Amino acid sequence: MFGLNRRDTRFLLIVIALTLLTPFILQPFPEGSALAQFNAGYPDLMQRIAIFGIFAIGFNILFGLTGYLSFGHAAFLGVGSYAVVWMYKLLDYNVLPGLVLAIVTSGLFALAIGYLSLRRSGIYFSILTLAFAQMSFNLAYSVLTPITNGETGLQVYTSDPQILLGENEPNVPHLFGLAMNESYKLELGGWVFTFNVGYYFTAVIAILAFYLSLRIFRSPFGMMLRAVKSNQTRLHYTGVNPRPYTLAAFVISGMYAGLAGGLLAAMDPLAGAERMQWTESGAVVIMTILGGAGTLMGPVLGAGFIKYLEKIFSKINENILEGWFAFLPEGMREVVVWVLSRFTGEGWALTLGLMFMLVVIFLPGGLMEGGRRIAALFRRRPETGKDDSAPGGAPAE
Amino acid sequence: MGILEVKNVNKHFGGLHALKDVNLSVQENSLHAIIGPNGAGKSTLLNVLVGKLVPDTGSVMFDGQSVLGRKPHEINQMGIARVFQTPEIFGDLSVLENVLIPCFAKRDGAFRMHAFETVENEAGLREHAEEVLADVNMLDKRHHSAASLSRGDKRRLEMAMCLVQNPRLLLLDEPTAGMARANTNRTIDLLKDIHARRDITMVIIEHDMHVVFSLAQRITVLAQGTPLVEDTPENIKGHPKVKEAYLGETQQV
Numbered sequence: 275m276f277g278l279n280r281r282d283t284r285f286l287l288i289v290i291a292l293t294l295l296t297p298f299i300l301q302p303f304p305e306g307s308a309l310a311q312f313n314a315g316y317p318d319l320m321q322r323i324a325i326f327g328i329f330a331i332g333f334n335i336l337f338g339l340t341g342y343l344s345f346g347h348a349a350f351l352g353v354g355s356y357a358v359v360w361m362y363k364l365l366d367y368n369v370l371p372g373l374v375l376a377i378v379t380s381g382l383f384a385l386a387i388g389y390l391s392l393r394r395s396g397i398y399f400s401i402l403t404l405a406f407a408q409m410s411f412n413l414a415y416s417v418l419t420p421i422t423n424g425e426t427g428l429q430v431y432t433s434d435p436q437i438l439l440g441e442n443e444p445n446v447p448h449l450f451g452l453a454m455n456e457s458y459k460l461e462l463g464g465w466v467f468t469f470n471v472g473y474y475f476t477a478v479i480a481i482l483a484f485y486l487s488l489r490i491f492r493s494p495f496g497m498m499l500r501a502v503k504s505n506q507t508r509l510h511y512t513g514v515n516p517r518p519y520t521l522a523a524f525v526i527s528g529m530y531a532g533l534a535g536g537l538l539a540a541m542d543p544l545a546g547a548e549r550m551q552w553t554e555s556g557a558v559v560i561m562t563i564l565g566g567a568g569t570l571m572g573p574v575l576g577a578g579f580i581k582y583l584e585k586i587f588s589k590i591n592e593n594i595l596e597g598w599f600a601f602l603p604e605g606m607r608e609v610v611v612w613v614l615s616r617f618t619g620e621g622w623a624l625t626l627g628l629m630f631m632l633v634v635i636f637l638p639g640g641l642m643e644g645g646r647r648i649a650a651l652f653r654r655r656p657e658t659g660k661d662d663s664a665p666g667g668a669p670a671e
Numbered sequence: 672m673g674i675l676e677v678k679n680v681n682k683h684f685g686g687l688h689a690l691k692d693v694n695l696s697v698q699e700n701s702l703h704a705i706i707g708p709n710g711a712g713k714s715t716l717l718n719v720l721v722g723k724l725v726p727d728t729g730s731v732m733f734d735g736q737s738v739l740g741r742k743p744h745e746i747n748q749m750g751i752a753r754v755f756q757t758p759e760i761f762g763d764l765s766v767l768e769n770v771l772i773p774c775f776a777k778r779d780g781a782f783r784m785h786a787f788e789t790v791e792n793e794a795g796l797r798e799h800a801e802e803v804l805a806d807v808n809m810l811d812k813r814h815h816s817a818a819s820l821s822r823g824d825k826r827r828l829e830m831a832m833c834l835v836q837n838p839r840l841l842l843l844d845e846p847t848a849g850m851a852r853a854n855t856n857r858t859i860d861l862l863k864d865i866h867a868r869r870d871i872t873m874v875i876i877e878h879d880m881h882v883v884f885s886l887a888q889r890i891t892v893l894a895q896g897t898p899l900v901e902d903t904p905e906n907i908k909g910h911p912k913v914k915e916a917y918l919g920e921t922q923q924v
């Protein structure tokens with residue numbers, strides 16, 4: 275089905291089911307219970323996970339398959355956001371035209387930056403992409419103020435043309451009248467589940483983005499990209515020109531980034547230069563490596579993990595910790611709370627840093643490798659003759 | 672006129688004159704060996720033929736067309752394939768994928784945006800790749816990762832990667848180096864068989880005289896960057912200049 279073999283079709287269906295059921299899966303604890311603060315089934319968080327999942331899936335096509343490590347993909351994220359807000363300003367709050375423009379402009383932008391950066395490989399390539407992205411950030415911040423509204427950031431004003439704006443059209447981002455911020459709350463026993471238009475819109479796009487990446491992984495094009503990573507010399511003497519392949523991968527991943535940036539502006543109709551900062555570029559690198567570069571699910575997992583830490587861990591302050599450890603004697607409690615509070619609240623990045631270090635050192639294949647190792651422990655039975663229909667060591671899910 | 676014509680090629684590495692007025696003519700469908708002591712310039716000559724190096728002077732014609740100034744992938748697309756002295760394979764990929772990539776390169780050219788096709792559905796290419804893997808006796812290892820192969824298997828895999836493209840000219844740089852005697856003999860038989868069954872010209876660089884004399888129809892002796900003699904194996908065997916070239920080497924060692 276969908277041009278996939280049986281194993282991949284099943285895999286895709288599982289991914290679709292998990293994505294659509296996320297509002298349940300991330301809300302395991304009843305409202306008001308002590309653990310409720312670990313719930314993550316909020317529209318805002320779920321949508322962010324899906325968006326950064328898309329960003330990382332695209333980034334993985336470049337980094338995971340070809341091994342070219344770009345440190346400048348935030349530039350495309352920013353371009354996507356600006357494109358969408360501009361469409362809000364010129365046409366109306368319908369998100370579709372903006373998203374199309376976001377993909378097109380970030381693709382063109384990636385073509386230019388990729389064409390120049392791919393003249394070098396390894397660390398020089400990384401530095402070049404970083405330089406281009408910082409240049410874009412600075413331009414967006416200062417010189418290009420007429421387009422980007424500089425420091426303030428681009429937003430919609432009542433004086434904007436919005437030529438397609440209808441009488442009863444919602445005054446927030448929407449899809450043909452269906453407002454992105456509309457939610458339906460379902461109360462079941464002690465649980466509250468939220469179904470949000472914005473999340474489901476993003477989820478459908480994320481599923482499409484995932485499907486596309488799956489097809490690329492299984493295609494001759496994807497195999498060539500892995501060959502680029504493995505041995506470019508051999509590729510040359512095999513009659514293949516690696517340059518257009520890497521450029522195509524760069525542009526595709528740039529378009530994914532642009533789409534993600536556009537979706538950020540569909541959540542919140544704003545676009546600022548800080549979205550192009552190197553920290554965003556670094557974040558997608560960390561997501562991809564943490565989850566497992568070169569695997570299909572890894573980047574999504576990494577994105578989810580980091581966004582979860584960022585939102586949930588950062589909420590755990592000293593008061594909450596005091597509450598948890600109230601059973602400890604006075605002096606001991608203070609020590610425990612002091613230590614733990616370094617890793618929670620504003621210190622969430624420290625937890626992330628530690629986790630990242632541990633993963634890179636002990637699980638070079640990322641969380642996906644961790645999952646595989648655990649699965650292997652349970653399987654006991656040694657692997658017998660691999661499925662003959664799969665072309666060899668196709669990268670694992 | 673041979674299928675490969677090398678005329679007055681010179682190549683310097685700084686002060687080292689690595690190739691000195693090299694002239695070489697290889698006849699179509701022949702099996703031509705190049706021998707010579709270490710550092711004679713044999714690999715350098717192959718590098719010139721495949722576009723890895725550009726000579727300072729001279730010309731290299733393949734089938735009436737100049738290869739000079741062309742990129743390695745363009746030269747491969749003209750029908751020249753090369754086995755390296757240290758195997759160049761795709762270590763991260765499976766053995767079958769290693770052989771499929773040259774198949775795709777041959778069919779689709781230097782670049783094609785085949786992102787919406789599926790490798791698995793290419794039954795024709797896969798069959799062809801498996802045939803060639805069977806030829807080099809590696810079909811049972813097709814799902815192994817290429818990096819996990821023994822050195823001899825890597826060489827045979829690289830040979831399969833070249834053969835699967837049906838090249839018109841196959842360049843082999845010491846294809847049996849590091850192989851056990853039994854494997855060497857198998858490789859000799861394999862090369863003989865390939866040569867008998869296809870329209871293919873082979874240029875083989877070899878130190879092992881057993882291999883050279885079992886295979887070659889013509890032999891060129893290269894020493895210090897210059898061809899000393901070119902002749903049939905029978906005439907090369909007793910040639911005084913050849914003895915001198917090799918003796919010179921043993922004295923240095």
Ligand SMILES: Nc1ncnc2c1ncn2[C@@H]1O[C@H](COP(=O)(O)OP(=O)(O)OP(=O)(O)O)[C@@H](O)[C@H]1O
Nearest residue numbers: 684687689707708709710711712713714715716756
């Ligand atoms: N890229 C290079 N830069 C500088 N010198 C080189 C380069 N390639 C080869 N040489 C030198 O040129 C000479 C010829 O080298 P080449 O590799 O062609 O010898 P060879 O005949 O293949 O020897 P062997 O039998 O050991 O493989 C050697 O002295 C070598 O050190």
Ligand SMILES: [Mg+2]
Nearest residue numbers: 713714715756
């Ligand atoms: Mg050599």
